[in-house]
Structure formats: C-alpha cells, structure tokens
Amino acid sequence: MRTMQFAIRPMIHDYDTFAAFEDAHVVGPRDLIFTQRILYKTFFSHTQAQTLFYDDFCDGEPTDIAVDAMLIDVRSRDFDRLIAIGGGSILDCAKVLALNSNESVDSLFAQGVQPRRKVELILSPTTCGTGSEVTCVSVFDFPETGSKMGKGFDAGFADHAVLIDEFLSKIPYQVFATSSADALVHALEIYLAPKANAYTDVFCLAAVQTILRGYKRMTELGPSVIREDAKAYLAASNMAGIALANILAGGVHAIAMHFGSEHHVPHGEVTRLFLPPVFKIYYEKAPNGKIADIANLIEEILGPCDPGCTPFDVLDELLAKVVPTRRLSEYGMDAGDANRYADKVIETQQRLLVNNYTPLSKTDIVQVYSQLM
Structure with missing residues (x-):
C-alpha cells in the first residue's frame, strides 16, 4: 500500500537586505555567523555577532576532514544561535555544527546515529540552487573512500530559512x-x-x-x-x-x-x-x-x-x-x-x-x- 506524507519544516522568511533580517531577528553577540570572508566584508562586516569563516578550513566543497576541524572550533565557543550564510556547502556544514555531539563526521554518518541539536539554527542561502536551507541533508566528500555521500539528520532542519534578495546582487x-x-x-x-x-x-x-x-x-x-x-x-x-x-x-x-x-x-x-x-x-x-x-x-x-x-x-x-x-x-x-x-x-x-x-x-x-x- 502506498502512503504519502509531506512537510515544510523551517519557518521561511524573505527580506530585501541583510540589515532588515538583522533587525527583525535581533542579531547580536550571542549569535555565531558561519560564512565566507567575502560575504562578511561585502554585506555584514558591521555585525555584532561572533564569526566563523568557512574559508579558514576549506577552499572547495567540504570534506569530512575539514568539517571535523570546524567542529573542534565550534565546540570551544559559547553561543545560542548559529546563523549560516552562504552556498549549499556552508549550509550543509552548519547542520552538523549545530548538533549536540562530540563525534567526528565519520561517526556521525554511521547508520542510526541521530544526535539532537544544541543551538537554534538559521540558514540563509547566497546562491539559488541547493535548497539546503529547507532540507536536513548534509553532503560531504570523503576522500579516503573516494566518494561523496549525504546523510539526513532529523535535527538538521533549521528553525528559520531566510531568503535575502541582496545576496544575489553580487553573485558571480x-x-x-x-x-x-x-x-x-x-x-x-x-x-x-x-x-x-x-x-x-x-x-x-x-x-x-x-x-x-x-x-x-x-x-x-x-x-x-x-x-x-x-x-x-x-x-x-x-x-x-x-x-x-x-x-x-x-x-x-x-x-x-x-x-x-x-x-x-x-x-x-x-x-x-x-x-x-x-x-x-x-x-x-x-x-x-x-x-x-x-x-x-x-x-x-x-x-x-x-x-x-x-x-x-x-x-x-x-x-x-x-x-x-x-x-x-x-x-x-x-x-x-x-x-x-x-x-x-x-x-x-x-x-x-x-x-x-x-x-x-x-x-x-x-x-x-x-x-x-
């Protein structure tokens, strides 16, 4: 017998500018923005939030090794809300960075492993492709096995998916x-x-x-x-x-x-x-x-x-x-x-x-x- 189910998990928002989003969501020092340096410099260098830069760990699509290094950094910080701003790679990483776990990526991708989330999660895409802001899946490259793999985490759905028109104004x-x-x-x-x-x-x-x-x-x-x-x-x-x-x-x-x-x-x-x-x-x-x-x-x-x-x-x-x-x-x-x-x-x-x-x-x-x- 065929069954059907359908859900839209995050609350979806649309803003013209980052400033409008920042005001509406009261972004401040207890927030951690995970992004790229070029996006930070172009759109929100004035922010009072803490920052973590993807480019400090990875210069291409994310590998399990790079995300493990991100996890070490994130686990040493004190914050209440993770705001990821970037393309699908950044948003995919953020879903794992927000999990309440001390495991490595390899262990997190093991069958049956489903940690809870430890902080509120906001995902904002700067490209128009992956739709990662409304999915629970993270896709990483695993060089040791020579393959790219994805996994859905029950806690990977964001609380808020934020579409900001301004981010496409300078997209290459x-x-x-x-x-x-x-x-x-x-x-x-x-x-x-x-x-x-x-x-x-x-x-x-x-x-x-x-x-x-x-x-x-x-x-x-x-x-x-x-x-x-x-x-x-x-x-x-x-x-x-x-x-x-x-x-x-x-x-x-x-x-x-x-x-x-x-x-x-x-x-x-x-x-x-x-x-x-x-x-x-x-x-x-x-x-x-x-x-x-x-x-x-x-x-x-x-x-x-x-x-x-x-x-x-x-x-x-x-x-x-x-x-x-x-x-x-x-x-x-x-x-x-x-x-x-x-x-x-x-x-x-x-x-x-x-x-x-x-x-x-x-x-x-x-x-x-x-x-x-």
Whole structure:
C-alpha cells in the first residue's frame, strides 16, 4: 500500500537586505555567523555577532576532514544561535555544527546515529540552487573512500530559512549558473520520483517553470536580468528544496555525486552535465509516463523540437548557453573508467538510485558516460 506524507519544516522568511533580517531577528553577540570572508566584508562586516569563516578550513566543497576541524572550533565557543550564510556547502556544514555531539563526521554518518541539536539554527542561502536551507541533508566528500555521500539528520532542519534578495546582487555568474541548474535538476528529478505526490508536484513544476523562463529571458536579454529576477530564482530554489526535503533526487545526482568527487567538478555543473543523457534514457524507456508532462512543459516554454530530436535535446541546447560543460575526457576521465565508475555509483548511491523514474542498469549508466566522453 502506498502512503504519502509531506512537510515544510523551517519557518521561511524573505527580506530585501541583510540589515532588515538583522533587525527583525535581533542579531547580536550571542549569535555565531558561519560564512565566507567575502560575504562578511561585502554585506555584514558591521555585525555584532561572533564569526566563523568557512574559508579558514576549506577552499572547495567540504570534506569530512575539514568539517571535523570546524567542529573542534565550534565546540570551544559559547553561543545560542548559529546563523549560516552562504552556498549549499556552508549550509550543509552548519547542520552538523549545530548538533549536540562530540563525534567526528565519520561517526556521525554511521547508520542510526541521530544526535539532537544544541543551538537554534538559521540558514540563509547566497546562491539559488541547493535548497539546503529547507532540507536536513548534509553532503560531504570523503576522500579516503573516494566518494561523496549525504546523510539526513532529523535535527538538521533549521528553525528559520531566510531568503535575502541582496545576496544575489553580487553573485558571480558561474556560481549563479551552476547553483540554479542544480535547483532545476532537483525539481525535474523529484517530479519523476516514484514517491512524488501532488504536493511535491506543485513545488517542482513551479520551480521548473520559473527557472526555464528565467534562463530563456537571460539568454535573450543578457546576464544583467539576473538581479531583476533574483526573488524569483530564490523562490524557485527554495521550492525545489522543499520538494527535496520530502523526496530525494535520483539517478542524475547518483551519477553526478561520484563523478564530481572523482574529478572535483562543481556540483551544479556536474548535475547539469548528466541531466540530458539520463532523461533521454527515461524518455526512451517510458515516454508516456510523467516525463511526458516535463517534455510538454519544455516545448511550451522553449519551443518545439526538430524532427529526430527530443525535448531534452532542446533543454540541453538551452543549458549549454547557461552552464557550458566539457566532454568527460576533458575533465580527466578515461574511456576505460566507465565500468568502474558505474560499479562505484551502484555501490555507494543506492539511497538515490531507488528514486529513479525508471530503473537504471549498469549498462544504462555506462551508456551515460559513453555518450558524454
């Protein structure tokens, strides 16, 4: 018997500026802001809150080793509220930093380990992609095992998710492009997930429509319209995140997790990279299911596809203008790696593979790699 449940955990707020947020939430010396130095200098260097800088520990996506060092620092401090301001990596780290535990990341990621939270948690995204501010999942790279893994913590949901338009005013284009592409992939994958429901469908379709229309507008008018559309992109990312908090992503993310870890490719870039070939396999295997809704929506917004092509070729053409990618060989993958990579995906990413629209065999995964070589 199929059951359904749906929840929106954090209270969601929207402010034009950091100053408005700071006033509304009375930010002060008993708060610890976890962020990057450039964000601190640009938007809130005047704050009276304590600060902890991600860049003092990590210069890329977070590893278990870097987060262990953050935990040592945080456990030596006295504060009541953790306010994380940054991209998905920072927000993912904050969920673990707020836990009431003396364990290492490796121990925290062990099955069945679910500590409580020790401080109030506020998450504020400065990108428009991961939706991490409304999920309980933390994703870290584990170099020793050669894989990227995620875990949901029951206490990982923030008390407040805060969307601040001002943070997108100075976002570098590449960060905008890769993060918003990840939001698009979240929405598309979760809409097709076997456990999707009427509520996640609403959030996913709204996110897909907003992002595709935004991308089309940007390719026609130029990147300057990103600032004008900031509120819409933040909302779309947040909606995709709400869906993600209820249902995990699927095969695109499963394949991307391993490849991104192996070749140090930004997460949004690598999910965008694998989206078209995976969805083409889905479309070939089950064209009359829910993927037909997505195909129709793509053609409605982007225009009909040419004979011999699919709507996902049209989507790929648009994405190539927004988030250019390279062939897998240019990232450093050898043709002979495909079988080994497919085995690693199947071994380490079952929590995502079970959410596929249609099952992906090892042969399918190898085909995805081969198409992109």
